[in-house]
Amino acid sequence: MDNKEVIISIKDLTKSFGSLSVLKGIDLEVYKGENVAVLGRSGTGKSVLIKIISGLLKPDSGTVKVLGEEVDKISNTALQKLRLKIGFSFQSSALYDSMTVRQNLEFPLVRNRRNLSKQDVSKAIEEVLNDVGLSQTINQMPSELSGGQRKRIGIARTLILKPEIMLYDEPTSGLDPITSIEINNLILQVQKEYNTTSIIITHDLTCAKHTADKVAMLMDGKFLSQGSFKEVFSTDNESVKTFYDYNFINDK
Ligand SMILES: Nc1ncnc2c1ncn2[C@@H]1O[C@H](COP(=O)(O)OP(=O)(O)OP(=O)(O)O)[C@@H](O)[C@H]1O
Numbered sequence: 067m068d069n070k071e072v073i074i075s076i077k078d079l080t081k082s083f084g085s086l087s088v089l090k091g092i093d094l095e096v097y098k099g100e101n102v103a104v105l106g107r108s109g110t111g112k113s114v115l116i117k118i119i120s121g122l123l124k125p126d127s128g129t130v131k132v133l134g135e136e137v138d139k140i141s142n143t144a145l146q147k148l149r150l151k152i153g154f155s156f157q158s159s160a161l162y163d164s165m166t167v168r169q170n171l172e173f174p175l176v177r178n179r180r181n182l183s184k185q186d187v188s189k190a191i192e193e194v195l196n197d198v199g200l201s202q203t204i205n206q207m208p209s210e211l212s213g214g215q216r217k218r219i220g221i222a223r224t225l226i227l228k229p230e231i232m233l234y235d236e237p238t239s240g241l242d243p244i245t246s247i248e249i250n251n252l253i254l255q256v257q258k259e260y261n262t263t264s265i266i267i268t269h270d271l272t273c274a275k276h277t278a279d280k281v282a283m284l285m286d287g288k289f290l291s292q293g294s295f296k297e298v299f300s301t302d303n304e305s306v307k308t309f310y311d312y313n314f315i316n317d318k
Pocket of ligand 1: 108110112115
């Protein structure tokens with residue numbers, strides 16, 4: 067990366083729930099414009115990690131800085147302001163079923179950018195729909211969309227606020243391989259066109275290989291290794307090899 071500005075910096079982060087120690091000393095630096103995939107088996111603490119990054123959960127110890135701010139130390143007002151710079155793509159897409167695609171996209175915009183005219187709102191909706199390749203769905207209901215289309219609209223709903231950071235939670239889960247590839251391509255397109263810095267939580271190795279500049283492998287509460295996809299998986303570590311072998315890998 068040419069630009070080495072650190073956007074997310076995590077040092078010696080720990081988090082337990084009662085006697086369950088989930089994160090046991092995590093270090094991670096995410097640079098501006100980088101896509102980082104956090105890989106790991108179910109229940110290893112990937113969601114806990116992004117909840118801490120976005121200030122939804124407090125760490126037990128360690129430091130977590132996002133865009134220069136220590137998320138667990140700032141005021142609620144500052145946290146709310148910071149959150150507007152962070153976009154979430156949820157596993158479930160989190161669309162409102164009773165609203166059309168247009169209304170789903172309008173909602174966050176009207177709520178968070180109160181000074182926009184009706185024309186500005188319409189323009190923003192049309193632009194973002196075009197960016198995710200779904201202009202034709204503007205008047206449809208979420209129930210009329212495919213799983214892949216719902217994911218795209220979920221991403222569009224986040225992008226409409228022009229976030230600096232994107233957090234993708236299992237972006238390809240529940241999708242067939244071809245639709246997954248389309249979502250992977252969209253993640254790359256968003257990185258380029260919206261200049262986002264992203265963390266992609268996944269156990270889909272094809273997704274990590276396709277989208278990530280850096281991969282971090284979470285195991286037993288620690289990052290076992292970090293680096294390019296090739297570096298992380300060119301290893302003799304049995305746990306990493308097993309993880310690789312048990313997750314479908316499409317080398318194309
Ligand atoms: N608020 C909470 N209270 C108690 N335990 C929690 C809480 N949140 C998460 N956990 C526990 O922390 C562990 C890690 O959960 P997490 O959701 O981060 O896993 P994950 O790696 O995202 O898994 P998956 O891929 O299945 O989503 C789990 O054992 C979970 O039960």
